[in-house]
Structures are given as structure tokens and as C-alpha cells.
Amino acid sequence: MFEGFSFFLTISRFSQLLMFKGDKVQTVLSSLKKLGLHPYSLGIPVAILQPHVEPMLPFGNFMSPVCRKLSLEGEQLYTFLYGRKIKIDSNEPIGNVVVTDGSDEFVGYGLIFQDKKGDRGLKPLRDLGWYLRQGG
């Protein structure tokens, strides 16, 4: 799954793990370092590390095949993408899930919770609807 990727750790106020595909990145990073420059980003962000470890959206496609998933379709999917809580099947165990669409493709991360009435709900943690709401 990660063939050809290199991983990079950035240590700063917003420490994060990044991954880059290709073998030329070290040359560029060395050149930047000589000038005292740092890249704004490289490759795709895997996770932020502080204040706690949290996977980033572009890494979702890599999480999806190996993590617990919940598939949404239709109105429920769009409500989730608009950043709102939705009701789900009461048999779903509480905890974090990768949320996918009807094509089994990643659309966000969610937290399954139980409300005061004992019903199960799904709360978006990070979702691709960010593009939808803020115009990319």
C-alpha cells in the first residue's frame, strides 16, 4: 500500500506526519535547507500529532481498507457531509469509524455515540464536506 512512499515528520507548533511519493524529494529538501527554507507541505498529510494524534482527510483512502467502516448513502451521506449529526442503526458499537459512500470510498471520519434516549448517532470528526461548505 505504501510502496514508493517516504514519510516525513515535521516538528513545530502543528507537528504532523506527511508522506510523499517519489525518490527526488531529498534533493529538493536539501536545497531548501541550505537556504534556511521549509516547505509549506509535501506530499499528503497523514496525521497531526499534537495535541493528540488525529488522521487527516487525504490519508482516509489509506485508512479505509483496514479500519472499521460505516457506509452512508443518500440523504444521510449529504447531511453528514454538511457537518451535521445523523441517526444510525442502534446495533453499531460506539467508537471511531471511517465513513464511506455507496462506492465504498472514503468521505470522512466519524464518531458513533449514544444519546440520552439510548439511540445511536454519528458525529462527523473531519469530513470532505469542508470543500462543499467552504468552496475548496
Added chain:
Amino acid sequence: MPTDVHNKKYLSLFYSDNRGEWRGLAEKFGVLDYMVERYVQMLGRDGAEMFLSSCLIPPKKSIRCNDLKIDCQRLQEVMEEKGFKLSRISWIPHGLLINNAPSSPSLGATLEYLKGYYYIQGLASMLPPYALHPSPTDTVLDLAAAPGGKTTYLSQLMHNNGLVLALEKKRNRMRGLLSNINRMGATNVVLLRGNASIAPKLGINFDKILLDAPCSGEGLLGKDPSRRTKTTLSRLREFQEEQMKLIKYAALSLKKDGLMVYSTCSVAPEEDEAVIDFAVEHIGLHVVDPKVKVGEPGITEFKGVSFDPSVKMCRRLYPHLHGTEGFFLCLLSK
């Protein structure tokens, strides 16, 4: 290579002999007098009128299919199921023209857009990365990278291999650029905030460079009506000076025999052929046939200034002739 000395050759480009001759046309189309004068010189009176008429309506929207994430035929089917009517474009393999769109969802609010299956992009804007023919082993520099349409197309054409160094000067454009890179699944991009003058200092000899230069946007009169009166002749000259600086920095960063695409979303020869002429005459670059199957040849003489004959190989796109935004593209080698 100080640009202020060499661009004296181009000073007469910024002199307007306008005596109100074109005021009628200028008022009819809501543009500045000097602009009409130039369009008539470039296209003839009838051509200028057709050009200006075509600028009254925005060009049809188009999208670029991201085959890093989806097969283009499949994307077309999925979008048609949602009520969009799309057609392929013969001269740009990943371009899809939107012939009809449903009232909802809008192009930017589909699940497919969120998943990075496509990028909303003008057809002509897809040409510079395509004409550069980046290979999966190349190290490519994208100067002035925001908002990321061309950067992500470079990644796509390189199958997410090699490396794209995307340089962007403006802080407020970085977030949008990064989100587009992430959305499109481009994993081979190093994003750097900084001025183009950094590029030669890096000491990297880039295989290929894309310079889509900041410009007056005179090719976007249909899309953005504010451009009709925004650019004075003196502002146009400032753009040219900036473009000459940028092409100089780009040339210094390019390896020997490397390729560079210079493009603008402008039809102004001052920002197009004049800059290429400067690059040929004073930087030593050579114009190469971009082998794109669209566009008119570059202009070799304008307002009494003769440009290097090789600028004919550059391509100009006009809304009334090609159904695109007004655009200029030139492939250069070092």
C-alpha cells in the same frame, strides 16, 4: 539581464494613438478605448467585434477528469446520471465540456468533486501542463502555482511520480492551493511559499518549468467583466516587467535542453509575444513547436515592434474562434 534596459524595445507597445476612433465600439462593449484599438490591430475590425461579442457571455464551463482517481469514461457516465451533459474535447484528452447542467447539484457541490474526480478548469488552462509533456521521472517547477489547477494536472500527467515543486508567493492563496492538491490526490508535490527569485537560488536544474504568469487577465473578459476596464496601459507595462523578471528566474532554474511553458490568460501581445521575444533575444531561450492541435499562431509584429519569427510557433486562443477563454501559450527550450 536587467529587464529595464532591454524592454526599451517594447516601449512603443504602450503608446496609444487613440483619437476616439474606437470609442463607439469601446462603449458598446464596455471596454477601454486602447483595448479596442489593439483588438482591431490584431484581428481586424470584424474579428475585433466578434471577439468582443463573444466576451459578453462567459464561456461554457469545463472540467478536467482526474484519471489518478477515476477512469474518464466512467466519470462522464456518473456525471450524466446526475443530469450533466458532457462532451469530450479532441485537443485535450482529460477535458470535458459541460453542455448542459442540472439546476442542482452545482459542479462544485457533487460528491465526485469532493472526492477529487475532477477539477473545474477552463479548457485553455489545461493546455500548459499538457504541452509541457512532463514524464514520471522529471523534476518540474511550477512558478505561481495557485490555485493549483495546473499543478495537479502536472501530477496527474506524471502519474504521481517524479516531483513537482509548486511555488506560490501569496500567503492567502496557500490554503486553497493545498486543499486542491490534497483533494486531487497529488502525492508528488512539494509546496513552497516564496517569490520566484528563490527558484534559481535553490541550485536545482529543473527538467521542466511551467510559468503561468500573473497577467492582466484580458482573456477572461467574458468570465470576469471587471477585467474590461481594470487594466490601464501603464498597469499593462508593469505586468510585462514582472513577466520578464519571472521568465528570467525560470530560465536560470531550467537545465540545459530543459523545456518551459510560458502561458497567460491574456491575449495582449505586450504580455505574450513581447515577453517571449525578450526571452529569445536576451535570455537565449528557443521557441519550440508545442504540438497542440488548437490555436492561432503567435503574432510576429505589433505596433511597429517586430518579434522573433519563431514566436509564430506560440499558440493564441480566442473565445470567438476556439470557444475557450482568451489564452496564450508558448513552449521554450534552453
